[in-house]
Amino acid sequence: MKIPFDKLDKAFENRLRLQIMSVLVANQRYDFNSLKELLGVTDGNLASHLKGLEKEEYILVNKSFLGRKPNTNYEATAKGKKAFADHLDALEQLIKSSKS
Amino acid sequence: MKETEIQDELASIRSLMERSSKFISLSGLSGILAGVYALIGSAIAFVLLGYDRADFYTKVLDYSENDTYFVVSPPANNLLIAIAAAVLIASVLTGIILSVRKAKRKGQSIWNKTSRELLFHMAVPLVAGGLLIIIFIARGYYGVVAPVSLIFYGLSLVAAGNFTFSGIKSLGLCEIILGLIAALFPGYGLYFWAFGFGILHIIYGSVMYLKYDR
Numbered sequence: 622m623k624i625p626f627d628k629l630d631k632a633f634e635n636r637l638r639l640q641i642m643s644v645l646v647a648n649q650r651y652d653f654n655s656l657k658e659l660l661g662v663t664d665g666n667l668a669s670h671l672k673g674l675e676k677e678e679y680i681l682v683n684k685s686f687l688g689r690k691p692n693t694n695y696e697a698t699a700k701g702k703k704a705f706a707d708h709l710d711a712l713e714q715l716i717k718s719s720k721s
Numbered sequence: 722m723k724e725t726e727i728q729d730e731l732a733s734i735r736s737l738m739e740r741s742s743k744f745i746s747l748s749g750l751s752g753i754l755a756g757v758y759a760l761i762g763s764a765i766a767f768v769l770l771g772y773d774r775a776d777f778y779t780k781v782l783d784y785s786e787n788d789t790y791f792v793v794s795p796p797a798n799n800l801l802i803a804i805a806a807a808v809l810i811a812s813v814l815t816g817i818i819l820s821v822r823k824a825k826r827k828g829q830s831i832w833n834k835t836s837r838e839l840l841f842h843m844a845v846p847l848v849a850g851g852l853l854i855i856i857f858i859a860r861g862y863y864g865v866v867a868p869v870s871l872i873f874y875g876l877s878l879v880a881a882g883n884f885t886f887s888g889i890k891s892l893g894l895c896e897i898i899l900g901l902i903a904a905l906f907p908g909y910g911l912y913f914w915a916f917g918f919g920i921l922h923i924i925y926g927s928v929m930y931l932k933y934d935r
Contacts, residue, residue, distance in 0.1 A: 636733075639730065646738070647738035647741050651741065651834065659737070709731070712730065712731060715724075715727055716731075
């Protein structure tokens with residue numbers, strides 16, 4: 622039985638990154654604080670993984686100000702969406718192949 | 722990676738995608754209760770108007786030679802408005818209380834990005850329709866209250882459907898259709914109102930309750 626582990630995206634090896642990506646795929650854009658609340662993680666942890674996804678060019682960062690408060694928004698790029706879909710396909714394949 | 726792990730992962734992704742984009746703390750029970758309030762309110766209105774009065778009310782609201790369709794002002798109108806307001810306030814309060822309870826039980830926050838979007842998109846048609854109704858009432862056009870309130874309420878539900886259970890979209894479409902029919906049959910506003918805000922809410926609430934709350 623050959624299991625296609627190699628098709629899994631290394632960028633999504635970390636669970637939090639995959640979670641961030643799933644939120645950004647389901648929504649046009651999401652801001653930092655809402656992400657933090659939804660995922661229940663610390664600032665630093667979230668920020669570092671967002672950086673990681675940004676480096677892969679999977680997400681875009683938009684910084685703006687709401688009044689005086691900085692407001693950082695994230696959105697998924699086409700490349701990121703494709704990578705996410707491929708990763709899910711690979712996971713599905715894994716389940717299928719381990720069942721047969 | 723084991724199979725169960727992968728399945729956990731997929732389940733967590735699915736739940737996140739849903740939780741991040743849909744407000745799922747709406748309670749079906751609040752729909753049922755809102756419908757009950759509306760029926761009670763309609764019944765009180767009916768009794769208050771009395772049979773003769775109800776008849777008078779419907780007749781003069783109808784098209785007639787001297788164009789009295791829109792220009793009726795029976796003394797009971799202020800009472801009717803008060804009843805409608807009471808029903809509205811009771812429904813909104815029930816909705817909020819039950820949603821907060823459901824969110825707490827599921828350990829979710831009630832005031833988040835999705836609920837804010839939901840409220841904003843609902844508020845636009847509701848405020849526009851509400852203001853329109855107030856303007857019409859101030860000018861004595863009581864006959865348009867039932868159809869206009871049904872139509873704008875339906876529009877706000879359709880808008881809300883993008884941010885919560887999609888069933889609410891169907892309810893909205895039904896309310897819009899009902900409002901349009903009500904506009905075709907002037908004088909029967911109270912009946913349409915009772916059906917749209919009462920019966921439809923109870924049906925929708927029951928379906929949602931059986932589907933999601935148990």
